[in-house]
Amino acid sequence: MEHLTLVDGNSVMFRAYYATAYPGAVLMQTSQGVYTNAVFAFVNMMDKILEQTNGHILVAFDTAHPTKRHEKYQEYKAGRAAMPEELAQQIPLVKKYLDKAGIKQHEQIGYEADDIIGTLAKEASQNNIKVDVYSSDRDLLQLVDQNITVHLLKKGMKELDHYTPESLYEKYELTHHQMIDLKALMGDPSDNIPGIPGVGEKTAIKLLKEYETIENLYVHQDEIKGKMGEKIRENKELAYLSKDLVTINVESPLPFSYLETEKIKIETSDLIDFFKELELKQLVVRMANQNQNTLFKDEEKSDKKTDKSFSYDLILNDEKLNDIIFNHQEPMSIHFEFSEPNYHKAELWGIGLSNGENTYFIDPSIALNNQTFLNYLKNKEIEKYTFDYKAIKVFLMWHKKAIHTISFDMLLAAYLIKSSIGKEDFTTITSLFSSIDISYEEQIYGKGAKKGLPENKELYYEHIAKKASVIYKLKDDLLETLKDQNQLELLQKVEIPLSEVLASMEFSGLLVDNKELLNQKEVLEKRINVLEESIYKEAGETFNISSPKQLGDILFEKLNLSQGKKTKTGYSTNVEVLEKLKDEHPIIPYIMEYRQLAKLYSTYIIGISQSIFSDNKVHTIFNQALTTTGRLSSIEPNLQNIPIRTEEGRKIRKIFVAEKNHYLLGADYSQIELRVLADIANVKHLKESFLNNEDIHKSTAQKVFHVTDVTSEQRRQAKAVNFGIIYGIGAWSLAEDIHVSPKEAQMFIDRYLEIYPEIKQYMQDTVEFATENGYVKTLMNRRRYIPEINSKVFMQKEFGKRNAMNAPIQGSAADIIKVAMVDLFKYLEENDKKSKIILQVHDELILEVPEEELEEMKELVPAIMKKAVKLTVSLETSCDVGKNWYELK
DNA sequence: GCGATCAGCGCG
DNA sequence: GTGCGTGCTGATCGC
Numbered sequence: 001m002e003h004l005t006l007v008d009g010n011s012v013m014f015r016a017y018y019a020t021a022y023p024g025a026v027l028m029q030t031s032q033g034v035y036t037n038a039v040f041a042f043v044n045m046m047d048k049i050l051e052q053t054n055g056h057i058l059v060a061f062d063t064a065h066p067t068k069r070h071e072k073y074q075e076y077k078a079g080r081a082a083m084p085e086e087l088a089q090q091i092p093l094v095k096k097y098l099d100k101a102g103i104k105q106h107e108q109i110g111y112e113a114d115d116i117i118g119t120l121a122k123e124a125s126q127n128n129i130k131v132d133v134y135s136s137d138r139d140l141l142q143l144v145d146q147n148i149t150v151h152l153l154k155k156g157m158k159e160l161d162h163y164t165p166e167s168l169y170e171k172y173e174l175t176h177h178q179m180i181d182l183k184a185l186m187g188d189p190s191d192n193i194p195g196i197p198g199v200g201e202k203t204a205i206k207l208l209k210e211y212e213t214i215e216n217l218y219v220h221q222d223e224i225k226g227k228m229g230e231k232i233r234e235n236k237e238l239a240y241l242s243k244d245l246v247t248i249n250v251e252s253p254l255p256f257s258y259l260e261t262e263k264i265k266i267e268t269s270d271l272i273d274f275f276k277e278l279e280l281k282q283l284v285v286r287m288a289n290q291n292q293n294t295l296f297k298d299e300e301k302s303d304k305k306t307d308k309s310f311s312y313d314l315i316l317n318d319e320k321l322n323d324i325i326f327n328h329q330e331p332m333s334i335h336f337e338f339s340e341p342n343y344h345k346a347e348l349w350g351i352g353l354s355n356g357e358n359t360y361f362i363d364p365s366i367a368l369n370n371q372t373f374l375n376y377l378k379n380k381e382i383e384k385y386t387f388d389y390k391a392i393k394v395f396l397m398w399h400k401k402a403i404h405t406i407s408f409d410m411l412l413a414a415y416l417i418k419s420s421i422g423k424e425d426f427t428t429i430t431s432l433f434s435s436i437d438i439s440y441e442e443q444i445y446g447k448g449a450k451k452g453l454p455e456n457k458e459l460y461y462e463h464i465a466k467k468a469s470v471i472y473k474l475k476d477d478l479l480e481t482l483k484d485q486n487q488l489e490l491l492q493k494v495e496i497p498l499s500e501v502l503a504s505m506e507f508s509g510l511l512v513d514n515k516e517l518l519n520q521k522e523v524l525e526k527r528i529n530v531l532e533e534s535i536y537k538e539a540g541e542t543f544n545i546s547s548p549k550q551l552g553d554i555l556f557e558k559l560n561l562s563q564g565k566k567t568k569t570g571y572s573t574n575v576e577v578l579e580k581l582k583d584e585h586p587i588i589p590y591i592m593e594y595r596q597l598a599k600l601y602s603t604y605i606i607g608i609s610q611s612i613f614s615d616n617k618v619h620t621i622f623n624q625a626l627t628t629t630g631r632l633s634s635i636e637p638n639l640q641n642i643p644i645r646t647e648e649g650r651k652i653r654k655i656f657v658a659e660k661n662h663y664l665l666g667a668d669y670s671q672i673e674l675r676v677l678a679d680i681a682n683v684k685h686l687k688e689s690f691l692n693n694e695d696i697h698k699s700t701a702q703k704v705f706h707v708t709d710v711t712s713e714q715r716r717q718a719k720a721v722n723f724g725i726i727y728g729i730g731a732w733s734l735a736e737d738i739h740v741s742p743k744e745a746q747m748f749i750d751r752y753l754e755i756y757p758e759i760k761q762y763m764q765d766t767v768e769f770a771t772e773n774g775y776v777k778t779l780m781n782r783r784r785y786i787p788e789i790n791s792k793v794f795m796q797k798e799f800g801k802r803n804a805m806n807a808p809i810q811g812s813a814a815d816i817i818k819v820a821m822v823d824l825f826k827y828l829e830e831n832d833k834k835s836k837i838i839l840q841v842h843d844e845l846i847l848e849v850p851e852e853e854l855e856e857m858k859e860l861v862p863a864i865m866k867k868a869v870k871l872t873v874s875l876e877t878s879c880d881v882g883k884n885w886y887e888l889k
Numbered sequence: 890g891c892g893a894t895c896a897g898c899g900c901g
Numbered sequence: 902g903t904g905c906g907t908g909c910t911g912a913t914c915g916c
Contacts, residue, residue, distance in 0.1 A: 238900065547912055548896055567896065569913090574897060599898060602910055629906060631901085641900035649899080673901090727904035733905075742903095795902060806905045810901095814906095835906045842901045842906090900907080900909085 004124045004258055005049060005057040006117045008135030009105065012059075013094055015136045015153045016041035017087045027086055027796075030279045032431040033787045036327055038090040040250040040280055043097060045153075046829075047286075050133055056261045059105045060099055060113035067110050069245050075192050076245060085792045093278065097543045100271045100386045102264035111252050114139060116879060118248035121148050124258040132698050134160075137185060139246060144168055144176040145720075156233040174208055181214045184243035193242050196235045203228070210587050214243055216522065276437075279428055285442045312359040312465035321362060322372045328355055331378075331407070333471035335394045340451075343391040344398065344619045346505070349453060350460065352468030357384055360463040368399060385471050387411050387426060387497070390624060393503040410471045413478040415625035419784050422626035427706060431468050433477060437832065438466055490815075494780065495624065498818050501825040501837060502622045507846070508836050509617030513657045513884065517609065521653065525600045533596045538587035545594055548573045558688060559585055603645065604652045611637040622840070629807050630782045630814040631842060632692035640841045644883070653885035661851050666888035667861045667879040668844030672813045673726050679871040680779065680808065681762030685755060690873045697722060703755045705749060721752050724758060726809050728802030763805050770804035779869065780819075816875070817843060820868035827864060833857075846888070 017038035021027055028037035050057070106116055117140065121131045125147040133140055136153040144150050144163050152161045174182060183206035185798045187195020187435045199207075211217040218743045221233050232239075268287060275283040280586045315321050332355045338346035348364040367373050371710045376382065377396070385408040386392055396403050414421050414429045421429050427440045444463045445451050454460055482488050499709075532825050539558070543550045552571030556563045561584050564577040575595070580587045611618050634640040642656075643649025672695060678686040689699045701710040701718035710718075720738045722728070735745035753760040767789070770776050775785040784807040789800030821837060824845070828835055835853050839846035845865070849857045862877040869875070880888040 087899080544912080546910090549912075569895070572896085595897085599910080603899070603908095607909065623907095627906060631906060633907055635908065638900085641898090641908065643899060661894090724904055727906095730903045732903045737904080798903075802904065808904065813901095844901085891916085892914105892915105895912085897910085901904085901906100 001056055001182070001262075002129060003054050003056060004129055004131045005119065005263060006061040006121055006133045007046070007049060007057070008117060008130065008133070008137060008140065009061040009094070011358065012045055012115055012153065012537060013038055013042055013087070013091065013136045016045060017084075017090070021086070029787075030430065031377050031418065031424060033785075034093075034278065035086045035089055036093070036278050036280060039093045039097060039278060043280070043283055046097075046101070046103070053263075055263050056258075056265055057103055058116075058261045059103060060116035061095075061105065063107050063109050063111075065109045067115075068249070069112075071246055072419075073241060075194075077191050080190065080192070080794075086796075091179045094703070097271075097274065100266065102266040103258055104261050104263070108252070108254065108258075115249040115252040115631045116254065117721050118143055118250040119252040119254055119291065120258045120261070122250040124696060127811050129257075129258070130350050136344055139188075139248065140169065142176065142179040142183075142246075142248060142666060143250075144179070153447045155636055164420070167643070170860050172205060174205060178208050178212065180243060181245050182780065183246040187242060188246070190764065191245075193245050194235075194238045195242050196229050196239055198228070206717075207232075214239055214313060218744070227313060231316050242555050247765055266840070276431065279431065280403060281440055281442070282438060285447075287832055288376050310359075310466060310469070312462065314461060314471070315360050315362045317363075318366060318370055321366055321370050324353075325376050325469065326370045328353075328358075329382065330355060330842040331383040331385065333468045334377075335387055335464060335468040335471060336395060337460075337467070338391065344474040344613070344621070346395065348395065350464040352464040354465070354468040356469070356472045357470040359465045361461040367625065368401065368814070374401055374725070378404050380404045384409040385410070385475050387467065387471050388625075390499045390503050390506075390622075394507055395501065397503065397507045399521055406496060406499070407492075407709070408471075408479065409415050409491075409496055410474060410500065411480065411625050412499070413482060413491055416491055416495065416782065417478065417481050417485070419628045419782070422623075426467060426470075428844065430474070433474055434470075436470055436473070437656065438470060440461055459642070473845050476811055485783065488778050491783045492507070493817070494818050494822060497822045497826075499624065501821050502624060504825070504836065505838050505840070506619055506621060508838050509615065509619040511617050511657050511659055512612055513655050514616065516657075517605065517655045520651065520837055521601070521605045521609075524597055524605060527859055528597050528601060530596065531590055534590045535587060535594060538585070538590065545591065546598060551591070555581070555585075555587075559587065561588075563587055594765040596646070600649055600652060604649075608655070618838075621632040627814075628784050628803075630784075631819075632814075632840060635856075639839055642840070653888075656885040658848055658883055662889060663849050663851065663881045663883060664885060665847045665849045665854070665857055665861060665879065665881045666844055666885075667711075667865055667877050668841075669813075669817065669865065670876045670878060672816065672843045672875065675724060675817070675871065675875060676779070676812045677726065677759065678873050680812065681758050682872070683756050683758040683762075686759075687873050689777060693876075700755075704751045717748065721748055724749075725752065726806060726807040728763075749755045767804050770800070776808050778808050779813070780815040782811050782815060784811065801889045813843065814870045817845070817865075820865040821845065823868055824861065827860070846885070849881070 010625040016522045019041050020037040022847045027035050028040055029035055095105060107113070108116060114137070117133055121133060121143050125145055128147065131148040133143060133148060134153070135150070138152065139164055140150050144165055146165065150163045153161065154161060168174070168179070172182070174406040180376065182204050183193070184198050185196055186201055187193045207217060211220060217232070218236060221229070224232055272284055272287050275287060315324060332353055336401060337349040337352070339349055340346045346599050348368070350364055351362040351367050353362060362373070378451035382405060384403070384406050386406055390405045391402055410429070414433065418432070421432065425441055425759060427438050430436055430438055444460055479488070482491055515706065516727050532545065535545055539554050542603055543554055545551060549570055551573050551813045555561045557572050561581050563571050564580060575592065578588055578592050591864055608618060618637055618639070620634045620639045621636055623635065626633050643652050674686065675690060676691060677683065685703070689696055697715050697719040698710050701714040702708060704718055704721070707714070717738045723739070724734050728874050729749060731742045731749060733747035735742040736747065738745070766776060770786050772788045774787060774790070775783045777783050784803070786800045786803050788796040789804055791797045791800065792801060817840065821840065833853060835847050835849040835857050837845055838848050845858060845861065847861060858879055858881065862879045865877045866875045882888050
C-alpha cells in the first residue's frame with residue numbers, strides 16, 4: 001500500500017446537496033418522491049475521487065451525538081441552522097451507496113469526521129504513505145504535511161483547490177502548523193467558535209507572521225499596542241479555548257488502522273439495482289457500460305443479464321404470424337417500438353405482443369404486410385392494450401392502416417394516476433407501479449447521435465417483447481387504482497377518445513403558404529441586417545448581438561450604462577433591463593427591435609421551415625401525458641406559441657393557411673379560467689358579473705377602486721390581479737407587474753379578496769386539502785400531487801401552495817376543452833362532416849372547414865364547446881373565420 | 890462534434 | 902425569495 005484517500009462524508013454531502021439545491025431549483029426526485037439530488041451529486045463526486053485512488057479509501061461521517069468539543073464548550077456548533085429535511089433523508093441513501101460500492105465508511109460516537117480523518121492521515125503519513133483528503137472544510141488544512149494533500153471542494157463542485165505545504169504557504173504565508181492558530185484567532189461563526197473579537201483573517205495572519213503561535217503571542221502580549229492589544233489580552237481564555245476546539249484529534253481511538261481501508265470487490269449488479277431503485281438513470285447506464293467493458297473476460301456473468309424468468313417467442317415469418325394470430329383472437333397488449341420520438345417520420349423497429357401468458361416479438365416488415373395481423377388490428381370486436389396509443393395510431397395512418405378498440409393505454413393510465421410521470425420513460429413508469437426489471441432505453445439503444453439498434457438482436461427483441469408483457473401485466477392494477485380514485489371515466493371517456501382526436505389532428509396537419517413564408521423571410525433578413533449595422537455603429541465595434549455575454553460587456557463596460565440585476569453568469573440584458581435603459585442610449589431601441597425580429601426569424605421562420613413535410617404541411621405532436629396540470633403540449637413544431645401579442649409577430653400567422661376551398665375557423669373560450677374559479681369557489685360577485693355578461697376586468701376594477709368610470713390604467717391593473725389570483729399571487733411580483741410599490745400591490749390584493757371573499761376561502765381550503773392529502777384535483781378528478789407542500793424549505797413550500805391553488809383551475813379548464821374536443825370530433829364523425837379539428841391552443845380550437853360547411857360550423861362549434869361541461873356559470877365562446885390564421889382575430 | 894445548461898422569449 | 906403551465910433558440914462550456 002502506498003496511497004490512502006480520505007473523504008469527509010458530511011462535508012461532501014452538504015456540497016453535493018447545495019450544488020443542486022440553489023434557490024428556486026426543483027430537486028431531483030424519484031417518481032415516488034424520494035429526493036436524490038444529493039446522492040446523485042455525491043456519487044459523481046466519488047467517481048471522480050475514485051479515479052485518483054488505487055484501492056485504499058475511507059469515507060468518514062459525523063454522528064449526531066455530542067463530542068468532546070461540546071463538553072468543553074456548550075455553545076459549540078450552536079445556532080447552526082437545522083439540516084433541511086430533503087438532505088437529511090438522503091444520508092442513509094449515501095451510506096447505502098458506499099456499502100454497495102464496497103467503500104469503507106466510519107463514524108464514531110464522541111468524534112467528528114475530522115478526527116477520524118486526522119488520525120488515519122497522520123498514522124499513514126508517519127509511515128510515509130501519501131494521503132489525499134477531500135472536504136470543503138478549511139479546518140482540515142491543519143493536516144497538510146509532506147505526505148498529506150488536502151483537496152477543498154469549491155462551490156458547484158466543479159473545481160478543487162489542492163493544498164500542499166508549499167501552496168499553503170503561497171496563499172497564506174503561513175505554515176501548515178499555523179493553520180490551527182489562524183482559525184483559533186479568527187473564530188468561525190458557522191461552528192460558533194468565538195476566536196478573539198475584532199480579529200479577522202487579515203489581523204490573524206499579521207499576528208501569526210510576527211509571533212508564529214498563539215502561545216508565543218501571549219508571551220509577548222504586552223508588546224501589542226492600542227485597542228488590539230487590549231482585546232488580545234482580555235480574550236486569552238477564548239483564544240486558548242478556540243484553539244482547543246479547532247484542533248483535530250489526531251490520536252482518536254479507532255477500532256482499525258489505516259491499513260484496513262481497502263475497497264471491497266463488489267457485485268456490480270447490486271450497485272446497478274440500487275441506482276435503478278433510485279431511478280438514477282445516468283448512473284445505471286454509466287455503471288452498466290463500465291461493467292460491460294469488464295465483462296468481456298467473464299462470459300458467465302453476461303448471461304446473468306438476460307432475465308431467466310421472462311421468455312418470449314420470435315415471429316419472423318408470415319406462417320408463424322398467421323398461426324399465432326389465428327390462435328389468439330383475444331385481447332392482447334401491443335407495443336410498437338419506434339426509431340425516434342417523432343412517429344410521423346419514425347421507422348418501426350419491432351412489435352411486441354402479449355396475452356399475459358405468451359409474449360411475442362414480431363418482425364415489423366412482416367407484420368405490416370400480413371393481412372391476418374392487420375385484420376386483427378382493425379377488428380373492432382377485439383380489445384387491445386397499448387402504451388402510447390396515439391403514436392401507433394398516427395404511424396399506422398401514415399401507412400394507410402387502421403387500428404381500433406383500445407380499451408387500455410398504460411401511458412395515459414399512469415399519467416392520470418400521477419401526472420408527474422410526464423417526462424419519464426417506459427422503464428421508470430414501470431418501476432413506479434411494479435418491481436418488474438426492465439432495461440432503460442439508453443441501455444439497449446444508446447443515446448443521442450449514437451442511438452441505434454444494437455448488434456445483438458436478441459437484446460432488443462427481448463426488450464420490445466417485454467414491454468408488451470409489462471403492459472398486459474400492469475393493466476388490471478392500474479385500472480383498479482383508477483377505479484379507486486374515481487378516474488376510470490376520465491381515462492375511458494376523455495383521454496382515450498381524445499387520443500383518437502389528437503391523432504386525427506396531427507395527421508391532418510396545417511398547410512403552410514410557402515410564398516408568404518419566403519417573402520417574410522426576406523423582409524426580416526433585410527431589416528435585421530440594417531439593425532445590425534446601426535447597432536455596430538452605435539457600439540463602435542462589431543460583436544455578437546445574440547450573445548448576452550458580449551452584449552452585457554458592450555452595454556455595461558464599454559458604454560457604461562447603469563446595470564440592473566445580474567444573472568448567475570453575468571449582467572442581465574433581458575427586456576426588462578433594456579426597457580429601463582431605453583432613454584439612456586440610442587443603441588437600446590435598436591437592440592430591442594433586433595431581439596424581436598431575430599426571435600421571429602430564427603424560431604418561427606427558420607424553425608418552422610425545418611418542420612415542413614413533403615405535403616407542405618406541419619404535423620405537430622401533441623403530448624397528451626406531459627404537463628402536471630392536464631394541459632396538452634405541442635412540439636416539432638410547437639403550434640401553441642405562435643406570436644399574437646404584437647402586430648409584428650402576429651404577421652407570422654399569415655403563413656398558416658386553409659386548403660383550397662376551405663376556411664380556418666377559430667373558436668375560443670372567453671375567460672375560461674376565471675369562470676372555472678367562479679364556479680368551483682362559488683364566488684358570488686364574480687358569478688353575477690359573468691351572468692350579466694360584463695367586461696370582467698372592468699367590473700373588477702369598479703369594485704376594487706370604488707368607481708363607476710374605469711380608466712384604462714385601472715382596468716389593466718385589475719386584469720393583472722385577476723390573472724395573478726389564478727397563479728397564487730404574491731404582492732411583490734404583482735408590484736413588479738403593474739409598476740406600483742409592493743405595499744400598494746398588497747392593498748389591491750386585500751381589496752380584491754374582500755370583494756370576492758369566497759376566493760380567499762377557496763385558496764385556504766385548497767392548500768389545506770393539499771397539505772393533508774398530498775394532492776389536489778380538478779372538476780373531472782384529474783390529480784396533481786404536490787409533495788413540496790409539506791417541505792420544510794420555505795421556498796419549496798410556497799411553491800407547493802401556489803401550485804395547489806393554480807392546478808385545479810388550469811386543470812379543470814383543460815378538462816373542459818378536452819371534453820369539447822371529444823364531443824365535437826364525435827359529432828363530425830357521426831354526421832360525416834368534412835370539417836376537421838386541426839389545432840388546440842389551451843382555450844381555443846381551430847378547424848379546417850370546407851366552404852359548404854362554413855355556416856353550419858360557425859354555429860355548431862361554439863355550441864358544442866359551450867355545453868361540454870355544465871358549470872354554475874355559463875361558458876362563452878367567440879368564433880372567427882378566415883383564409884389564414886392571421887385573419888382569425 | 891456532441892450534449893448539457895443558461896438566458897431569453899414566444900404562447901395560454 | 903417572491904405569479905402557473907409550456908417549447909425552442911443561440912451561445913457557451915466541458916468532454
